Amino acid sequence: MPLSTPNFSFQVEARSATTHARTGVFRTPHGDVPTPAFMPVGTRGSIKGVMPREVREAGATMILANTLHLALRPGPEIVRQLGGLHRVMDWPGPILTDSGGYQVFSMADVSKVREDGVTFRSVVDGSAMHLTPERAMEIQCDLGADVIMAFDQLPADPLNHEQVRIATERTHRWLDRCVTRWQQLGGVDRGQALFGIVQGGCFEDLRRESVAAITRHDLVGYAVGGISVGEGREAIREAFAITTPLLPEGKPRYLMGIGTPVDFFDAVAQGADLFDCVTPTRHGRNHQAYTSRGKVNVRNLAWATEAGPLDPECACPACTRYPAGALRHLCTVGEMLGGTLISIHNLYFFHSLLARIREAVAQDRLAELRAEVLPRVEARYKPEPSAP
Ligand SMILES: [Zn+2]
DSSP states (O other): OOSOOTTOEEEEEEEOSSSSOEEEEEEETTEEEEESEEEEEETTSSOTTOOHHHHHHTTOOOEEEOHHHHHHTTOHHHHHHTTOHHHHTTOOSOEEEOOSHHHHHTTGGGOEEOSSOEEEEOTTTOOEEEEOHHHHHHHHHHHTOSEEEOOOOOOSSTTOHHHHHHHHHHHHHHHHHHHHHHHHTTTTTTTOEEEEEEOOTTOHHHHHHHHHHHTTSOOSEEEEOSOOSSOOHHHHHHHHHHHGGGSOTTSOEEETTOOSHHHHHHHHHTTOOEEEESHHHHHHHTTEEEETTEEEETTSGGGTTOOSOSOTTOOSHHHHHSOHHHHHHHHHTTOHHHHHHHHHHHHHHHHHHHHHHHHHHHTTOHHHHHHHHHHHHTSBOOOOOOOO
């Protein structure tokens, strides 16, 4: 039975001659995604504090929602009864749901992992819950996202070869079970695509074995997982450098949990097409802004009398309609709108950076853009105090 459908396709449009970077278009039943693309995260069914229209206007084409959170509340059956995730999130474009694996395993102290699946305590009411590869497929079919993810095991200690080997080999067996259950549920006919997740921690031999095992299933796309749990940037870069060139050239490659400007440049050069992270909205709620002049703490007193925009190069509503001093005021007195405006600004910043990255890859000048952008963007910035 086929695992892919003409509803989904991936076309590489431009390739760098000097790196693995490429641009392309990922076509889904709910619209096209120009890649490399950043997916904002709507953990519990909303991109926190931001209306979907603003998310769209910021440049987002595809968004992500977390299966485990939605499985706990309101529950997959209720999401289905309400018309599915596209209705619940008021998002007409493509949506991806994770499998719940990451959330379960990031609560490893309360998890029991067996071959059958994982037992953990609900963060909502403390009751025991059991998640299996089959159940992860059933929940994601009910939620109804365009792209759903296979259920994988993240190793507790990603630097322990034996532990990583056990988790990686189990992930392969779990993918077989995911594929079987998903086919029984009529996943292809539902217009969904299943992505497999490559594991293997930071070990080259296990990464290679994992790519071989996961790509035995001819899926619509593949993700690189299990490398965002505290291994550090160097280890992540190395693990992805090993993994990416081995993944099929003609399929989208999704690097899970990546979300800072330096990470984007690294990952795109390694051949990644899709990313997700909570960074823009989490930082926004904490009044931290990424700007063309550097990282900004909007609450800093230096912004109090700033009549100009937070970021003169930004086209977002926060920068084009408000003096930076007014944003600082909203943030310091705790107005909800403060966090919302900074979140919107960060979304604009991330998506316009990705647009510039796509343009640079098409012209094979990613390294030049990196040298031009990164030193400023990753530094701290605050304005000079204005004269009284
Ligand atoms: Zn802005």
